[in-house]
Structures are given as structure tokens and as C-alpha cells.
Amino acid sequence: MQLLDGKLTAAAYKAQLAAQVKNLQSQGLRPPHLAAILVGDNGASETYVASKVKNCAEVGFESTLIRLTANTTEAELLDTITQCNNNDAIDGILVQLPLPKHISEQKVIEAIDPAKDVDGFHPVSVGKLVQGLDTFVPATPYGIMLMLEHYNINTKGKHAVVIGRSNIVGRPMSVLLSSNHPYGNCTVTVAHSHTHNLADLCKQADIVVAALGKPGFVTADMIKPGAVVIDVGITRVADATKKTGFAIKGDVDFDSVAPLTSYITPVPGGVGLMTIAGLLQNTLKAYLFRKGITL
Ligand code: NAD
Numbered sequence: 001m002q003l004l005d006g007k008l009t010a011a012a013y014k015a016q017l018a019a020q021v022k023n024l025q026s027q028g029l030r031p032p033h034l035a036a037i038l039v040g041d042n043g044a045s046e047t048y049v050a051s052k053v054k055n056c057a058e059v060g061f062e063s064t065l066i067r068l069t070a071n072t073t074e075a076e077l078l079d080t081i082t083q084c085n086n087n088d089a090i091d092g093i094l095v096q097l098p099l100p101k102h103i104s105e106q107k108v109i110e111a112i113d114p115a116k117d118v119d120g121f122h123p124v125s126v127g128k129l130v131q132g133l134d135t136f137v138p139a140t141p142y143g144i145m146l147m148l149e150h151y152n153i154n155t156k157g158k159h160a161v162v163i164g165r166s167n168i169v170g171r172p173m174s175v176l177l178s179s180n181h182p183y184g185n186c187t188v189t190v191a192h193s194h195t196h197n198l199a200d201l202c203k204q205a206d207i208v209v210a211a212l213g214k215p216g217f218v219t220a221d222m223i224k225p226g227a228v229v230i231d232v233g234i235t236r237v238a239d240a241t242k243k244t245g246f247a248i249k250g251d252v253d254f255d256s257v258a259p260l261t262s263y264i265t266p267v268p269g270g271v272g273l274m275t276i277a278g279l280l281q282n283t284l285k286a287y288l289f290r291k292g293i294t295l
Contacts (some may be wrong), residue, residue: 002151004230004265006273010143013277014059017284020295021060032287033062034118034279037095039077039103040070044236045096053223055276061283064090074103075174078111083281085113092118093286094279097168108190122148128184129172132179136282141173143274144209144230146281148183152261153228160186161202163218163251164211169232173209196224215249220256229257229264229289232271 021031034056038049049065056063066080077095084093093116095108114124120136128135137145148155164170175178177186186207189197193212202208202222210218211232223229225246233251250267258264265271288295 001010001261002263003149004146004147004263004270006143006265006270010273010277012150013146014280017059017061017280020284023295024293028077028134029293030089031060031062032283033089033090034092034135034283035064035066035087035090035093037066037068037077037080037084037093039068039072039096040100041087042098043099049096051276052279055280056213056283059280061280062151070100072100074107077103077108081108081111085111085116087103090116091290092116092283094119114266116286118279118286119168120282126172130175135279136285137176138168138172139278139282140169140211140232140271140275141176142278142281143276144173144182144232145176145183146264146277147230147274148272151263153183155183155207156185158206159189159204160207160209161189161191161205162209163191163198163202164209164213164232165190165192166211169211170209173232177207177209186208206233210251212251214251216251216253218252220253220260221264223257225260226262227260229261230241230271231267232267233267234272250280 027166036049036052038045053063053065084090093112097105099105100208109121112122114122117125117136120138125136129137162170162174174188174190177184178188189201199222203224205227207228209230213233213235215235215237229252231250234248235249239247246270
């Protein structure tokens, strides 16, 4: 078993990005600039956005954190997005999800200029992804693809089971793994809450991507010896021994599954860190595209 180390892998991609920013600056160009919009005071969202801002600084990107209160109206949020769309100094826009119930996430996603859609959730980005065109890939599946590339994992012709079909993880992950890409070309089964015999399906898989949000759901009896297991799950589980009062748990029962695998991601220290790497890559991409620069 080899650990797919998100910390080391993300650090390698971040070092590349930092060098690219230095190179741009040496040519008198400004660095890429991400605007992150946070509505309300959801604890997990606060942590994610703070980490995104910190990581931007680490690679030399500029970032602006726009904080809006939980009672911000949909119209006010849409107006903020329009201002970011029209601001030439901003290359990428992300609105941290989930949003308060009174705001339509779909309207918000569609309000972002597709040229600045660094989360890759806009229907234009999704449509291009499905058609195999160059576009912004949602950060978590993108980060997983970067990890497969970093460890040079052979995916061609393999059977992958993706558990979960959400627009931010499972669905785009299944598209990427089945696409004609050096780390794609898998035969993909997409499993969801109505799937029967999931354990049997997983047992046939060479690659399992667990993205359902149920801690410890994937157990050893579901895994074929030698499989690659990617754990996307992040769930806060109460833990009185931790200073925060909670522990972060993945969707895979790591201790029982890991010995069976060829490669596995830990939680924490796996996919979460690669998600940030994916977002940073998308922000650079938006910048280069908007400025018409080819590196
Ligand atoms: P979601 O709730 O939107 O989707 C969950 C999916 O799992 C659904 O498609 C549902 O059909 C499927 N599902 C639920 N129960 C199932 C079951 N018993 N069998 C098979 N499928 C089942 O969740 P999401 O936004 O896709 O996130 C999934 C998990 O990944 C969560 O724990 C989330 O916190 C985590 N996540 C992590 C990162 C990261 O950076 N590591 C990023 C995004 C999401």
C-alpha cells in the first residue's frame, strides 16, 4: 500500500505555481487575483475560505475575501457577483457553498462570468467538460486528477466506481475518469443513493472514489485487493479528545481498507489539499486566458 499524500503533492503543484507567478512578475505583469465570496457564518465554510485565501498568498496570488452577512438578499449577492464580473483586476470568482436557504445556488452559479468560473460549476463549464473541451474543472475532481497524474497511476481500461453523483464531486469525477485523457479512459460506474448491490460493484472495481459524505462507509469487504481508493469524504464527527471538539472523518474505513489497496488517500491529508491545488490551477488558467498569455 502506498499513501497518496495530498500534502506533498499539493506542495509540488504549489511550488510550480509560485514559480509561474514569479515569472509573470519578472515580466512586469500583476499576479492572478481570486475573489472569494462568503455569505453567512457557517463554520466549515469559514475554514475552507480561510484556507483558500492563505493558499493564494502562499503561491503569490492576490485574493479578496468578500464577507456578506447571512441575511444578504439574493439580489445583493447577484449584484456583488456582477461587480466582480466587471472588475478587470479580478480573474477568478468563487462563491462558497452552501448558501443560506433563501438564495438560489443555481442563480448564483449562473451569474458568474464563465471566463472567471474557477469553481467550474457554471453550466457552460460543465457542458464543455462533458464535451471534452478545455474548461474549468471543479476543483475537487481536478485535484484528484492531478494526484493520479503526480503518482502516475495507470487508469486506462480500468473499472472505476464513483460513489456519489453530486455536481461538485461525483458527476464531474465520473466524466473525467471516462474521458479520453491520460489519466482517464476508465470504464465508469456511477453509484448513488438508489444503487443496488454497491458492495458487489465496488468489489469489482480497480479504482473506487468515495464521495457520499458517510464516515467509514466503504469497508474492507467492498474492496478488491490491489485497488486504488480515493476518499473524498469530509465529515465532522464529535470528538471530545480534540481541541475543536470534532474530528474529520472520510468515507472510507481507512484502517481496514488501506492494507488491501495499492494506493489510498488519507483523510485528512489527501483530497482536501488537492482541491486547493485544483482551485489555484483554475485561477491561473482564468488569468492566462483573460490576458491571452500562453505559458
Ligand atoms: P452530496 O451530499 O451533494 O452528494 C452525496 C452523493 O452521495 C449523492 O449523489 C448521493 O446519491 C450519494 N449517496 C448518498 N448515500 C449513498 C449510499 N448509501 N450509497 C451510494 N451513494 C450514496 O455530497 P458532495 O457535496 O458530493 O460531498 C460528498 C462528500 O465529499 C462530503 O463528505 C463532502 O464534505 C466531501 N467533500 C470533500 C471535498 C474535499 O475537498 N475533500 C470537496 C467537496 C466535498
